[in-house]
Amino acid sequence: MDEATYLAGYDPRAYPAVAVTVDVVALTIRDGRLCVLLVERGAQPFAGRRALPGGFARDEPLHDAALRELAEETGLTPGDREGGQEGHREGDLDRVHLEQLKTYGNPGRDPRMRVVSVAYLAFAPSLPEPTAGSDAARAYWVPVDDAKDLAFDHDEVLADGLERARSKLEYTPLATAFVGPEFTIGELRQVYTAVWGEELHAGNFHRKVLSVPGFVESTGGTTSKGGERGGPRAKLYRAGDARLLHPALLRPTREDGVR
Amino acid sequence: MDEATYLAGYDPRAYPAVAVTVDVVALTIRDGRLCVLLVERGAQPFAGRRALPGGFARDEPLHDAALRELAEETGLTPGDREGGQEGHREGDLDRVHLEQLKTYGNPGRDPRMRVVSVAYLAFAPSLPEPTAGSDAARAYWVPVDDAKDLAFDHDEVLADGLERARSKLEYTPLATAFVGPEFTIGELRQVYTAVWGEELHAGNFHRKVLSVPGFVESTGGTTSKGGERGGPRAKLYRAGDARLLHPALLRPTREDGVR
DNA sequence: CGAATAGTGTCTCTAAGACAATATCTG
DNA sequence: CAGATATTGTCTTAGAGACACTATTCG
Numbered sequence: 001m002d003e004a005t006y007l008a009g010y011d012p013r014a015y016p017a018v019a020v021t022v023d024v025v026a027l028t029i030r031d032g033r034l035c036v037l038l039v040e041r042g043a044q045p046f047a048g049r050r051a052l053p054g055g056f057a058r059d060e061p062l063h064d065a066a067l068r069e070l071a072e073e074t075g076l077t078p079g080d081r082e083g084g085q086e087g088h089r090e091g092d093l094d095r096v097h098l099e100q101l102k103t104y105g106n107p108g109r110d111p112r113m114r115v116v117s118v119a120y121l122a123f124a125p126s127l128p129e130p131t132a133g134s135d136a137a138r139a140y141w142v143p144v145d146d147a148k149d150l151a152f153d154h155d156e157v158l159a160d161g162l163e164r165a166r167s168k169l170e171y172t173p174l175a176t177a178f179v180g181p182e183f184t185i186g187e188l189r190q191v192y193t194a195v196w197g198e199e200l201h202a203g204n205f206h207r208k209v210l211s212v213p214g215f216v217e218s219t220g221g222t223t224s225k226g227g228e229r230g231g232p233r234a235k236l237y238r239a240g241d242a243r244l245l246h247p248a249l250l251r252p253t254r255e256d257g258v259r
Numbered sequence: 260m261d262e263a264t265y266l267a268g269y270d271p272r273a274y275p276a277v278a279v280t281v282d283v284v285a286l287t288i289r290d291g292r293l294c295v296l297l298v299e300r301g302a303q304p305f306a307g308r309r310a311l312p313g314g315f316a317r318d319e320p321l322h323d324a325a326l327r328e329l330a331e332e333t334g335l336t337p338g339d340r341e342g343g344q345e346g347h348r349e350g351d352l353d354r355v356h357l358e359q360l361k362t363y364g365n366p367g368r369d370p371r372m373r374v375v376s377v378a379y380l381a382f383a384p385s386l387p388e389p390t391a392g393s394d395a396a397r398a399y400w401v402p403v404d405d406a407k408d409l410a411f412d413h414d415e416v417l418a419d420g421l422e423r424a425r426s427k428l429e430y431t432p433l434a435t436a437f438v439g440p441e442f443t444i445g446e447l448r449q450v451y452t453a454v455w456g457e458e459l460h461a462g463n464f465h466r467k468v469l470s471v472p473g474f475v476e477s478t479g480g481t482t483s484k485g486g487e488r489g490g491p492r493a494k495l496y497r498a499g500d501a502r503l504l505h506p507a508l509l510r511p512t513r514e515d516g517v518r
Numbered sequence: 519c520g521a522a523t524a525g526t527g528t529c530t531c532t533a534a535g536a537c538a539a540t541a542t543c544t545g
Numbered sequence: 546c547a548g549a550t551a552t553t554g555t556c557t558t559a560g561a562g563a564c565a566c567t568a569t570t571c572g
Contacts, residue, residue, distance in 0.1 A: 018279045018316070020364070020375050057277070059373060062364040103362045103377050105279070105321040114318060116279050116375065118362050186550075204535060206552065211533085225543080231550025232542035247533065445523075463562060465525060470560085484570085490523025491569035506560070 019115045022065040023054030023154070025101060025161030026074070026122040027195075028141060029178050034194045035141040036158060038150070039073060042138075045111050046151030052158065053139060054117065066098055066120035073139040074127060097123040097177040101161055109153045117152075121161045123177040169195055171248040173215050176239035182219055184234035185209055186227075196251055208249060214242025278374045281324040282313030282413070284360060284420030285333070285381040286454075287400060288437050293453045294400040295417060297409070298332060301397075304370050305410030311417065312398060313376065325357055325379035332398040333386060356382040356436040360420055368412045376411075380420045382436040428454055430507040432474050435498035441478055443493035444468055445486075455510055467508060473501025 026037035038050040053073040057065045071077060076093040098120055105116040129140060147158060168174045175191040176183070189205050209215055216237035223233045285296035297309040312332040316324045330336060335352040357379055364375040388399055406417060427433045434450040435442070448464050468474055475496035482492045 018277060020277045020279065057364065057375070059366050061366065062362065062375070100361060102359060103321065105316065105377065107318050107320065116316070116321070116377070118364065118375070184551085201535070201537090202550075203537085203552075203554095207554095208534080227550055228544075229549050230542085230544045230547085232552085234551060250534085252535090443524085460562070460564095461523075462525075462527095462564085467561080469525095486523055486571075488522050489520085489569085489571040491525085493524060509561085511562090 017113060019110075019113060020057045021054050021115055021117045022057050022062060022069055023052045023117050023119045023157060024066050024070050024073075024122055025052060025119060025158055026070055026096075026124060027144075027161070027165055027178075028124045028127055029191060029194050030126055030141055032190055032194055033143045033145075034162075034197075036144050036147050036161075037070075037073060037139055038142050038147060039139045041151055049149065049151040050142070050147070051151035052119075052154045057118070062100070062118050063098065063120070066100075066118075066122070067093065070096065070098070070122055074124075076127070092124075092127065095125060095177070095181075097174065101157070101164060104153055104157060106153070117157075119157045119161070121164055123165070123174060125178055125180055166195055166251070170250055171245050173239060173242055173245060176216070182221070182236045182238055184223060184236060185216075186234055188216070188237075192249075198252060200252070212242070212245050212247065212249070214240040215245055216240050276372060278369075278372060279316045280313050280374055280376045281316050281321060281328055282311045282376050282378045282416060283325050283329050283332075283381055284311060284378060284417055285329055285355075285383060286403075286420070286424055286437075287383045287386055288450060288453050289385055289400055291449055291453055292402045292404075293421075293456075295403050295406050295420075296329075296332060296398055297401050297406060298398045300410055308408065308410040309401070309406070310410035311378075311413045316377070321359070321377050322357065322379070325359075325377075325381070326352070329355065329357070329381055333383075335386070351383075351386065354384060354436070354440075356433065360416070360423060363412055363416060365412070376416075378416050378420070380423055382424070382433060384437055384439055425454055425510070429509055430504050432498060432501055432504060435475070441480070441495045441497055443482060443495060444475075445493055447475070447496075451508075457511060459511070471501070471504050471506065471508070473499040474504055475499050 024037070028035055028037075037053055039053050041047055041049050041051050053069050055065075055069050055072075060068075067078075071093055074093075076096070078093045101119040101121040103116060103118045105114075107114060109115065109117070127141075144158070144162060148155065150158065165174070169192060175188055175195075178191045178195075179187050185206050186202070188209060189200055189202060192200055192205070217240045219236045219238055221236045223236065226233050283296070287294055287296075296312055298312050300306055300308050300310050312328050314324075314328050314331075319327075326337075330352055333352075335355070337352045360378040360380040362375060362377045364373075366373060368374065368376070386400075403417070403421060407414065409417065424433070428451060434447055434454075437450045437454075438446050444465050445461070447468060448459055448461060451459055451464070476499045478495045478497055480495045482495065485492050
């Protein structure tokens with residue numbers, strides 16, 4: 001960046017107008033399937049098409065903008081907020097993991113003007129359909145396999161988000177963000193199964209999870225009932241304090257290296 | 260994003276002005292030390308301070324903007340360009356690995372106005388000091404340990420870039436981007452040593468590299484001379500076709516999980 | 519020749535994965 | 546009770562790391 005360029009920075013009008021938006025790839029698991037939050041677009045362009053929730057960034061950290069968009073579309077509210085509005089679930093937003101995914105800025109990705117979009121990736125435990133009694137009635141959860149032909153370049157954004165999620169399950173305790181505060185090893189395994197789309201050996205998975213330091217810690221309790229289709233009561237665990245899984249839990253059937 | 264928001268998008272002036280810049284964390288290895296490309300700032304703010312090279316994004320893909328900034332500051336040119344300018348090294352830019360790092364958009368990170376910066380990470384083989392005879396005389400390579408007190412939030416950007424680089428050495432063949440087209444296992448090991456800041460056992464490293472499918476492939480040749488301080492001629496290798504290292508080459512002394 | 523480096527061999531220990539076995543529930 | 550699930554045990558094999566050793570080449 002040369003001096004002239006920097007000086008020119010004092011007058012933003014000297015440069016072509018750019019808009020910065022924040023889009024969110026929000027993932028959850030419903031009925032054992034990995035789902036993404038989509039909104040139906042009412043206006044042009046791409047009217048009637050589905051898109052990732054998002055909006056313009058205000059004068060706030062980008063992370064906060066993503067959180068705000070997510071709250072608006074799901075009807076969740078942060079827990080420290082005074083008196084959550086009716087129909088909103090107080091505090092649920094606090095249990096959502098949010099991280100920056102990638103930024104998309106190809107010219108022409110929005111036909112109206114130059115738009116640079118910062119995409120965020122969110123992981124949430126199973127949430128209710130955000131329709132009833134909220135201003136987020138246009139948003140709904142869609143199984144990721146059915147989320148095709150999205151507006152803008154959101155197909156690519158979603159694909160990048162999915163790959164990130166699959167990868168992060170390997171070396172971080174992220175899976176615990178998809179389940180409640182207390183969970184069984186079986187529930188955790190279902191998260192991996194849903195996100196990776198592959199069956200995992202129950203016995204080996206069980207031992208592996210318990211062997212990774214800090215991944216989960218026992219609550220001492222068990223479920224009050226066995227599984228719906230039989231089986232003993234399972235022990236309950238909560239997330240441990242590890243930020244990285246070591247050793248990692250690698251995906252099984254991965255092609256080696258060459259791609 | 261609701262309808263009104265989208266419609267408002269037709270008039271960018273309706274929103275506070277935002278500028279989008281691209282900053283580059285360019286890394287290389289010189290004399291066995293990991294170095295980053297910095298520029299000396301001439302204008303306010305942060306006049307006289309060092310900063311990462313960068314500039315405003317034009318109407319181009321963000322990736323191209325990063326490449327352009329890198330070319331301007333290093334004096335390198337892409338190989339397919341007709342008649343490289345004098346003092347520029349034709350084609351060297353093609354051997355640079357460039358990937359998006361992260362986007363920084365906290366209000367106040369630039370005191371003049373709202374600036375959202377998309378940071379890129381570049382890995383280059385050892386390059387000459389980009390001073391002589393080019394318009395990039397203000398840029399120079401600095402050992403990363405000496406790169407402190409940078410302008411804006413560039414300390415944080417650099418730290419994020421270094422962590423990304425260290426991490427990617429583990430599971431990708433990225434180290435080959437730091438060496439020439441043909442290299443010895445010893446040179447590759449020096450890359451790991453410089454980036455990770457840790458000594459690696461030569462024998463185990465050697466065997467490990469050769470055992471990972473697609474990491475390197477033999478050229479059949481050897482170096483023409485032994486090492487400066489003695490030792491036999493080493494076999495030469497070039498980068499293989501793997502995109503991921505499997506199994507990965509994990510960093511040694513890493514704390515387990517908890518962080 | 520002495521020192522440094524390249525490359526290989528060996529051994530130990532951890533961890534992944536296949537598979538089996540047992541116990542405990544639900545319908 | 547039949548089937549499903551939780552949890553643990555056993556065995557095999559791959560891979561990481563410690564260490565030793567030989568061969569080659571430079572000064």
